[in-house]
Amino acid sequence: TRAVVLISGSGSNLQAFIDQIAAGTLTIDIALVVSNKADAFGLIRASQAGIDTAVIEHKAFNSRHAFDVALQEKIDSVKPDLVVLAGFMRILTSEFVNHYSHRLINIHPSLLPKFPGTNTHQRAMDAGEQWHGASIHFVVPEVDAGPIILQGRLAIKENDSVESLQNRIHSIEHKLYPLAIKWFAENRLSIENGQVLLDGET
Ligand code: GRF
Numbered sequence: 001t002r003a004v005v006l007i008s009g010s011g012s013n014l015q016a017f018i019d020q021i022a023a024g025t026l027t028i029d030i031a032l033v034v035s036n037k038a039d040a041f042g043l044i045r046a047s048q049a050g051i052d053t054a055v056i057e058h059k060a061f062n063s064r065h066a067f068d069v070a071l072q073e074k075i076d077s078v079k080p081d082l083v084v085l086a087g088f089m090r091i092l093t094s095e096f097v098n099h100y101s102h103r104l105i106n107i108h109p110s111l112l113p114k115f116p117g118t119n120t121h122q123r124a125m126d127a128g129e130q131w132h133g134a135s136i137h138f139v140v141p142e143v144d145a146g147p148i149i150l151q152g153r154l155a156i157k158e159n160d161s162v163e164s165l166q167n168r169i170h171s172i173e174h175k176l177y178p179l180a181i182k183w184f185a186e187n188r189l190s191i192e193n194g195q196v197l198l199d200g201e202t
């Protein structure tokens with residue numbers, strides 16, 4: 001499986017992929033990492049792992065469409081089987097999303113369909129939720145929707161802050177995202193009636 005990983009920031013999820021690839025527990029080839037921000041720390045993580053990187057700054061384009069076309073051209077230049085959004089903080093056009101139908105996945109820090117969008121940890125606490133978590137899903141044009149591959153759940157503690165909650169969510173993400181990608185790479189995921197099946201089972 002040839003993958004392209006899109007990032008905007010720290011890239012700790014990217015690091016989890018790199019570590020599992022090095023450990024032999026994830027057998028994919030990350031052909032390219034693309035960031036929409038030149039100062040994303042994840043670019044350094046990629047370079048240190050010997051992975052090609054590219055920066056395509058959305059600010060340089062005068063429309064979302066023009067940015068997505070440039071992004072798509074860059075991604076398609078390495079002919080990936082899978083495109084992984086790992087902390088990529090841009091909304092993508094439906095043209096882009098449909099081009100990568102069934103091979104574009106995202107991680108979102110909430111128990112979707114609860115709390116799409118930003119500030120999920122604060123919103124979950126404000127809503128008095130007992131549980132919070134992270135979801136990995138196939139991307140559809142609607143933001144933070146799409147068939148869910150895997151979710152990890154944790155209990156919100158009384159003394160949790162945004163930071164403490166976010167830290168625990170991150171450690172769940174770093175376990176779940178490589179696993180979801182492994183399933184994809186092993187051809188174990190299919191989509192039926194808008195639902196993900198693992199090994200053909202509900
Ligand atoms: C993750 O929490 C992810 O769920 C969200 O952005 C964060 C990315 O973190 N979409 P990192 O860049 O992988 O460290």
